[in-house]
Amino acid sequence: MNSDILEMLIGAEDYVSGEELSRKLGVSRTAVWKKINALRKEGYVIESATKKGYKLKIMPDLLNKKTISSNLDTNFIGKEIDVMRSVDSTNEEIKRRASAGAESGLIVAADEQTSGKGRLGRVWESDSGGIYFTILIRPELSPNEISAITLAAGYAVCLAIREYTELDAKIKWPNDIIIGSKKICGILTEMAAQTDRVDYVAIGIGINVNHESFPGKISGKASSLYLELGKKLDRNDFFRCVIKKLDKVLSDFLVSFSSEDLNEFRRLCATIGRNVSVKRNGILLEGKATDLTPGGELVITDNSGKEYIINSGEVTVQGIY
């Protein structure tokens, strides 16, 4: 009910009486008062005045469904959004909801994750200040077409960061977003599939937005939009921009990724033109990243001029990480 009260207070231009809140939410006045106090503890400044009721004065820097959803008007991504204060992992939460029948396009976002997951079994630090979210998609694709969706999602986030902040965000293939040589965003895609049919895909995206610092071992490698820009972002507003871009790019992608998009992806891919190394079946392949295929795979050319096509894996890029 906290979020219902909040939505009513955000939507109201003036005071909302305790009587109206209790009537519309179907709870007692005492329950309303308790929930108002709970919101105050979360950092919401809510003024109360006799005979007038409650008025929201200051919102804390928390993700808020009502603000994110206003004027969103997307095709399918974010038609339903759920915002949680804290969750183990938004990927795990989406998987639970997918098993319970949730629809394609659902986003679950959280201010904090207690067991955020990175690629290759790593931990994803998920302190407050970031945007951590997972999108549920039920595409009519075969399992081997799914890695391209992740590329498209990374490309969309890169475009959103560039548009919203004017920072020179680039893609480290396949789908890290970097600024300079530091990581700003990571994506973990998981799926449930039969051999020839995908049941659902969970695209988990973590963006370092307002972090002021990072713990020791990752501080040399990670940065945030705040650290790069020198000012904090309105996370709800920025998140809306990211969702809109994801909706546009993924809607186009599920029909067919245009050659303009592919060319733009190439232009924004910081990996191309650099010396790289990647392990394939335990063997280290070293060379230069020379191109992307129309399907988004990385072309690596070794010293002898032989070309290798890589469709997944952890690529180390000279000068980045």
Ligand code: BTN
């Ligand atoms: C990476 O290792 O680069 C991928 C990081 C993915 C992190 C995001 S945060 C939201 C979603 N929930 C998770 O537990 N992980 C992903």
